[in-house]
Amino acid sequence: MNEKILEAAFQLFNFLVLAWLLVRFGKPPIRAMLEAKSLEVAANIRQGEESRKTSEMALAEAKNREEAAMVEVVEIARRAETMGKDLKKEIEASLQQEAERIRQNTREAILLETRLAVAELRQETIAKAFGQAEERLSNLDEETHSRLLLDFARKAGQ
Numbered sequence: 001m002n003e004k005i006l007e008a009a010f011q012l013f014n015f016l017v018l019a020w021l022l023v024r025f026g027k028p029p030i031r032a033m034l035e036a037k038s039l040e041v042a043a044n045i046r047q048g049e050e051s052r053k054t055s056e057m058a059l060a061e062a063k064n065r066e067e068a069a070m071v072e073v074v075e076i077a078r079r080a081e082t083m084g085k086d087l088k089k090e091i092e093a094s095l096q097q098e099a100e101r102i103r104q105n106t107r108e109a110i111l112l113e114t115r116l117a118v119a120e121l122r123q124e125t126i127a128k129a130f131g132q133a134e135e136r137l138s139n140l141d142e143e144t145h146s147r148l149l150l151d152f153a154r155k156a157g158q
Contacts (some may be wrong), residue, residue, distance in 0.1 A: 139146060
């Protein structure tokens with residue numbers, strides 16, 4: 001049993017020496033490593049927090065721009081609709097003016113054609129009347145012919 005106690009004492013001694021060596025020589029580098037890791041984690045947390053804030057600000061700005069764009073789209077659509085209505089009114093007015101001009105030109109053309117047709121009918125009627133008169137006058141004797149000319153001259157002089 002003495003051997004076991006001696007062996008346990010030796011193991012305990014080895015453990016204490018190893019622990020002392022670790023504390024003496026390992027503690028400063030381990031502490032420095034843990035402090036560096038702690039600082040790195042803290043920096044990463046700050047950086048993550050800053051990134052989150054930046055992202056939230058960018059998101060808010062994007063939403064504001066989206067809302068402004070939607071307002072602009074609505075305004076553009078409203079202006080386009082107004083312009084379309086105005087253009088439609090202008091086109092309708094122009095078409096009405098053109099239709100009235102065509103109607104007026106047609107009326108004038110009809111009136112002119114009517115006058116020309118009446119003038120042609122008069123010419124034809126006069127030509128036929130003269131033709132018939134010449135035909136009848138050629139069949140009259142000299143005395144009747146002279147009497148008709150005198151009647152005509154008298155009536156023309158009145």
